[in-house]
Amino acid sequence: MEHAIRAEGLVRRFGDTTALAGVDLAVPTGTVFGLLGPNGAGKTTAVRVLSTLLRADEGHATVGGFDVVRDAHRVRQLIGLTGQYASVDETLTGFENLLLIGRLLGLGRADAKARARQLLADFHLSDAADRAAKTYSGGMRRRLDLAASLVGRPQVLFLDEPTTGLDPRSRNELWDIVRNLVSDGVTVLLTTQYLEEADQLASEIAVVDHGRVIAQGTPEELKTRTGGQTLAVRPADADDLPTVVAIAAEVAGATPEVVQTTVTVPVNAPGVLPAVVRRLEAAEIPVAELALRGASLDEVFLSLTGHRAETDAPAGADLEGSVA
Amino acid sequence: MTATTVTAPLTPARRLGPTAGLRHTLTLAWRSLVQIKHNPMELLDLSIQPVMFVLLFTYVFGGAISGSPGDYLTFALPGIIVQNAFFATMTTGFGLNNDLTKGVFDRLRALPIARWAPLAGRILADTVKQAWSVSLLVGVGMILGFRLENGLLGLLGAFALLLAFSLAASWISVLVGVLVNEPEKVQIFGFMVIFPLTFTSNAFVPTETMPGWLQSWVEVNPVTILADALRGLLVGGPVAAPVVQSLLWAGVLAAIFAPLAVRGLRRRV
Ligand SMILES: Nc1ncnc2c1ncn2[C@@H]1O[C@H](COP(=O)(O)OP(=O)(O)OP(=O)(O)O)[C@@H](O)[C@H]1O
Numbered sequence: 243m244e245h246a247i248r249a250e251g252l253v254r255r256f257g258d259t260t261a262l263a264g265v266d267l268a269v270p271t272g273t274v275f276g277l278l279g280p281n282g283a284g285k286t287t288a289v290r291v292l293s294t295l296l297r298a299d300e301g302h303a304t305v306g307g308f309d310v311v312r313d314a315h316r317v318r319q320l321i322g323l324t325g326q327y328a329s330v331d332e333t334l335t336g337f338e339n340l341l342l343i344g345r346l347l348g349l350g351r352a353d354a355k356a357r358a359r360q361l362l363a364d365f366h367l368s369d370a371a372d373r374a375a376k377t378y379s380g381g382m383r384r385r386l387d388l389a390a391s392l393v394g395r396p397q398v399l400f401l402d403e404p405t406t407g408l409d410p411r412s413r414n415e416l417w418d419i420v421r422n423l424v425s426d427g428v429t430v431l432l433t434t435q436y437l438e439e440a441d442q443l444a445s446e447i448a449v450v451d452h453g454r455v456i457a458q459g460t461p462e463e464l465k466t467r468t469g470g471q472t473l474a475v476r477p478a479d480a481d482d483l484p485t486v487v488a489i490a491a492e493v494a495g496a497t498p499e500v501v502q503t504t505v506t507v508p509v510n511a512p513g514v515l516p517a518v519v520r521r522l523e524a525a526e527i528p529v530a531e532l533a534l535r536g537a538s539l540d541e542v543f544l545s546l547t548g549h550r551a552e553t554d555a556p557a558g559a560d561l562e563g564s565v566a
Numbered sequence: 567m568t569a570t571t572v573t574a575p576l577t578p579a580r581r582l583g584p585t586a587g588l589r590h591t592l593t594l595a596w597r598s599l600v601q602i603k604h605n606p607m608e609l610l611d612l613s614i615q616p617v618m619f620v621l622l623f624t625y626v627f628g629g630a631i632s633g634s635p636g637d638y639l640t641f642a643l644p645g646i647i648v649q650n651a652f653f654a655t656m657t658t659g660f661g662l663n664n665d666l667t668k669g670v671f672d673r674l675r676a677l678p679i680a681r682w683a684p685l686a687g688r689i690l691a692d693t694v695k696q697a698w699s700v701s702l703l704v705g706v707g708m709i710l711g712f713r714l715e716n717g718l719l720g721l722l723g724a725f726a727l728l729l730a731f732s733l734a735a736s737w738i739s740v741l742v743g744v745l746v747n748e749p750e751k752v753q754i755f756g757f758m759v760i761f762p763l764t765f766t767s768n769a770f771v772p773t774e775t776m777p778g779w780l781q782s783w784v785e786v787n788p789v790t791i792l793a794d795a796l797r798g799l800l801v802g803g804p805v806a807a808p809v810v811q812s813l814l815w816a817g818v819l820a821a822i823f824a825p826l827a828v829r830g831l832r833r834r835v
């Protein structure tokens with residue numbers, strides 16, 4: 243099968259809200275597909291429709307070649323779902339949670355137990371196996387949740403914002419898990435608000451906003467779509483920031499942004515770099531960092547939607563702001 | 567990583583085998599019961615509270631209402647059993663709401679299991695809990711001097727009637743569990759409705775001692791009818807009429823609330 247997941251014209255309304263306004267998706271088998279969008283974009287709604295939990299008002303979708311409405315029972319045999327909020331039974335132990343799923347999936351008692359133990363070991367939860375899940379940390383709960391969705395060895399895995407609330411180490415671990423799954427042939431549909439995450443994992447990204455796919459392509463394609471590159475200058479002395487901003491604005495002919503002490507500005511014309519170097523030299527500004535790089539997904543998002551995507555760094559976001 | 571090998575069925579079955587739903591229900595009932603192991607408070611709830619009620623009512627009110635604790639126990643134990651049954655049905659809605667708000671219900675719905683199994687499993691588990699607390703109540707009552715006048719048959723009949731009624735009444739609880747947005751609200755509802763409902767009956771106090779306007783309600787209150795049916799089955803007295811009326815009540819409750827609850831659940835998820 244060429245596409246593990248296909249969706250055509252999915253529409254879903256909640257009262258006056260249109261959560262999905264005609265979404266088309268095609269996810270090649272054995273790849274990671276990233277659904278990237280800000281709060282309320284419709285990511286969770288899309289995942290719920292594809293994982294048979296919610297019916298679309300219009301359009302249709304198949305998973306593993308089976309219609310998610312007419313053949314829901316078959317689809318459920320192929321998929322694993324890790325929802326946006328950990329959905330383990332908090333009163334059961336980690337082991338019992340996995341045992342429960344295994345038994346429900348028809349594994350014999352011994353097999354279900356073995357499977358549970360193995361997944362707990364794989365997800366570094368063996369020590370906590372016999373503790374109630376309510377005593378788990380957020381990261382442990384997420385891992386247990388992910389383990390629960392893997393009990394049935396799914397061919398297609400839905401991960402709805404799997405790393406929200408994880409510390410960087412746990413996030414990297416989860417990324418590795420996803421990469422491992424894909425190398426074993428699993429198709430993963432992952433939603434995220436983190437541009438970096440989509441960039442790291444997904445071979446193809448759909449950017450959603452207000453229930454629509456507003457752009458789609460490989461991370462590289464999306465980055466080049468905004469056309470130009472970004473010039474980044476970080477002066478050694480933060481006092482020089484205003485001067486650097488003025489120089490960057492003049493050379494690039496656009497409004498720079500300042501993130502912490504780095505000035506960035508989109509550039510299109512060739513020859514910008516030497517020009518900037520000359521001007522900085524003339525102004526005698528020592529530079530700690532000077533680079534010309536492809537646009538980040540953050541910038542892609544900004545240019546596509548006209549507003550910034552939510553980022554995971556509220557502290558950094560406070561410092562962020564365009565100087566104009 | 568061995569955990570990730572893909573071996574899900576390549577040609578998944580179109581529908582479930584006939585006994586699969588039953589197996590899922592049993593597994594999910596196991597899940598609800600094994601929770602007790604980790605939450606001893608629940609066992610206390612199921613055990614201490616009914617026993618405490620029997621002791622308090624018998625020794626505090628017994629003398630005043632029936633002249634002696636022994637006589638009162640004969641009168642009130644069936645009533646206490648009914649009250650306990652009503653409160654016990656609330657655990658179904660509480661647990662269901664917990665599953666809905668915590669996302670567990672979604673996880674279950676995304677599995678290839680019978681659609682009705684999550685609800686049926688919960689109700690089955692709650693029926694087991696119900697049976698446990700009724701046994702406890704009868705056991706403690708007998709230690710305190712309660713006599714089964716109709717023998718084992720009467721006891722089994724009482725058990726069956728009570729479980730049938732609870733099953734029907736638990737649809738109210740399911741409906742509440744589906745409608746409210748947090749589990750605690752199920753408990754608040756239970757407290758606010760079940761307390762007045764069970765006290766405005768002849769469960770604890772004979773109807774004749776109440777004001778006339780209240781008596782007319784007490785006589786049709788399902789709590790009264792069910793308590794009378796249990797009295798008939800356990801300690802003697804009329805059986806047929808209250809049993810039939812109890813079953814009618816159960817039928818009416820189920821006919822009204824089961825469709826509402828199922829519809830509410832469909833809407834919510
Ligand atoms: N059950 C519901 N009832 C009413 N409105 C809903 C419901 N589910 C989603 N919505 C609305 O649909 C829109 C899309 O929601 P959705 O949860 O799919 O967004 P999302 O991209 O997952 O957002 P987030 O990043 O915050 O999780 C939002 O405006 C939301 O308020």
Ligand SMILES: [Mg+2]
Binds near residue numbers: 285287326402
């Ligand atoms: Mg979401």
